[in-house]
Amino acid sequence: EPEVTQTPSHQVTQMGQEVILRCVPISNHLYFYWYRQILGQKVEFLVSFYNNEISEKSEIFDDQFSVERPDGSNFTLKIRSTKLEDSAMYFCASSELAQGAFFGQGTRLTVV
Amino acid sequence: DAKTTQPPSMDCAEGRAANLPCNHSTISGNEYVYWYRQIHSQGPQYIIHGLKNNETNEMASLIITEDRKSSTLILPHATLRDTAVYYCIVRVYNTDKLIFGTGTRLQVFP
Numbered sequence: 639e640p641e642v643t644q645t646p647s648h649q650v651t652q653m654g655q656e657v658i659l660r661c662v663p664i665s666n667h668l669y670f671y672w673y674r675q676i677l678g679q680k681v682e683f684l685v686s687f688y689n690n691e692i693s694e695k696s697e698i699f700d701d702q703f704s705v706e707r708p709d710g711s712n713f714t715l716k717i718r719s720t721k722l723e724d725s726a727m728y729f730c731a732s733s734e735l736a737q738g739a740f741f742g743q744g745t746r747l748t749v750v
Numbered sequence: 751d752a753k754t755t756q757p758p759s760m761d762c763a764e765g766r767a768a769n770l771p772c773n774h775s776t777i778s779g780n781e782y783v784y785w786y787r788q789i790h791s792q793g794p795q796y797i798i799h800g801l802k803n804n805e806t807n808e809m810a811s812l813i814i815t816e817d818r819k820s821s822t823l824i825l826p827h828a829t830l831r832d833t834a835v836y837y838c839i840v841r842v843y844n845t846d847k848l849i850f851g852t853g854t855r856l857q858v859f860p
Contacts, residue, residue: 739846
């Protein structure tokens with residue numbers, strides 16, 4: 639069964655450093671997403687991406703965040719200067735039009 | 751904010767049907783109801799979705815009331831591995847995002 643793959647599974651970084659979280663969506667999907675979940679809290683939408691551009695973003699997704707689909711298969715989330723409060727599980731998801739999104743297993747980001 | 755209301759927790763005996771209710775009284779005519787679950791801190795797992803007709807797949811059944819103001823997810827024969835947080839989500843029209851609430855924590859016991 640096709641699945642969304644995320645790497646790394648766990649990333650530890652120092653405050654102020656840049657991190658890139660990577661995702662390989664399901665191959666025939668057209669819509670891509672990033673969500674995050676701070677420990678013990680709800681899953682929160684960050685951004686959606688379609689046709690090589692951001693289609694929607696939340697207020698969390700500020701100038702410190704960016705997304706890219708560099709090579710037609712990978713989908714990345716970059717945080718330019720990490721803060722302690724960026725520590726969370728980050729989930730990538732993908733979907734075909736009018737179908738439920740399928741989520742990866744997440745990257746646990748720990749900012750120290 | 752989430753447009754759904756779910757009980758915070760439920761118990762179910764292994765082998766019995768688990769019926770998880772959800773209220774979405776403000777749903778619009780073109781908004782879909784989605785169900786996901788999350789086991790521990792794993793990624794949310796898609797279960798099923800529907801618009802107005804009842805739906806069934808290999809995982810579950812979704813029963814939507816005629817007025818669409820509520821729905822029930824049915825796991826016909828719950829197993830211990832079905833212990834998870836179950837989220838009922840109304841996908842807002844003309845948007846791709848899913849707005850997760852706090853869900854129902856289902857505990858399946860032996």
